[in-house]
Amino acid sequence: MSRMRAPVELLEKNRPRQARAKRTYENILMAAAELLVEVGVERISTNLIAENAGITVPALYRYFPNKYAVLYALGAVLMDRQNVIFEQWHERHYPAGGVAALMDNVEELLRETYQATRDQVGGHEITQALRAVQPLQELRMESHEIVARSFAGLIAEVLGIEADEEIVIQARITVDTFYGVVELALGDNDLPTEVVLHCGAGMISAYWMDLISRLDSSA
Template sequence: MSDYRKPRQARAIPTFEAILEAGAQLLGEIGIERISSNLVCERAGVTPPAFYRYFDDKYALVAALADRLMERQNEVLEQWLVRQQGASLEEVVGDTIGLLRETARIGDEMPGSLWILRALRAIPRLASIRLESHAYVTGRLTDLYEKLLPDVSRAVLERRNRLAVDLGYAIDEMIRENDIDREAVFEDARPLFQAMIAYPEYPGARSA
């Protein structure tokens, strides 16, 4: 995002990280509407000029936190993809729940993750972070399933995987918004992922 700037000098990194940590904590405590740059500065122990050296406003701070969340989730995806090498279609689809669990763990480890997910859907200037992440995950999953479903066109697989990715992010948000049995949600989702990805191809799927 153009409205936040990473530090160029090593000595500035602790200040940048302190601001990010304070912002994440405050997001989790009071939400995006009540958070302000002044509150973040007070929590981080920095001055407003230090804040604005890196962030144009609180939404730029959320953008930086969102980028970090998406990057960590992408790392989990890459690790999961390595584990799928040599697996069958049924095994890969079945272990999608494992990917959901790992993605949820990343959110658990980052304070304010629920508000970050909400912001990516609700604030237009942050939408590109969500869309770029969805496109990346969709492409990587399509690369995997293209090897397992060689008779189904890539366009169809991309469409199905995009549906699956959107469902996965919706589940990650759902389990944080409600007092709900997340394992039950994961198991409810299992047949949905199987249906979206591995169902028999319909007429025209080869060329769609």
């Protein structure tokens, strides 16, 4: 009989409030991000993180129960930034031109998401860890689900229809494609970034303009 793997604790133990504790917390996250770049997710450990942060391992354990919780916190920061970019992009273009304006500016959203991920220390490595490490995959899935349901609801509202399962699935596929384009632009140095982002935006925009046209005509 196979044994079920015990769930990994992913939440930090204490959210710091005092300035000194906040600095320690941020130093831990920065140390982990730097180590992701230097040694990769497989070799990173709480001992290495503590050493790189200039603290003891017991001090690290006051905030995080294990290395996965540190990586989870890093991923949450990145996912939150990416979700804010999506919200700001929507607020910037939708009131002025509706869905058509959003589709005309998908490349802008891709570029801003790419830039924010690249600017975060270990950003690309964090996205890889969220995809590859089983205990972290739920965070990535939840973040993508939030964006997908928001987009599906928007499309349904514009067309005056219900955001049914099919539209949600189409939105989810689009979100995963979107982040796949960003990861490709970040990870393949042989491909020109601007071309990758431009082609990805064209594919996403063309798909949804065609889909909206068909949904609108059948509504």
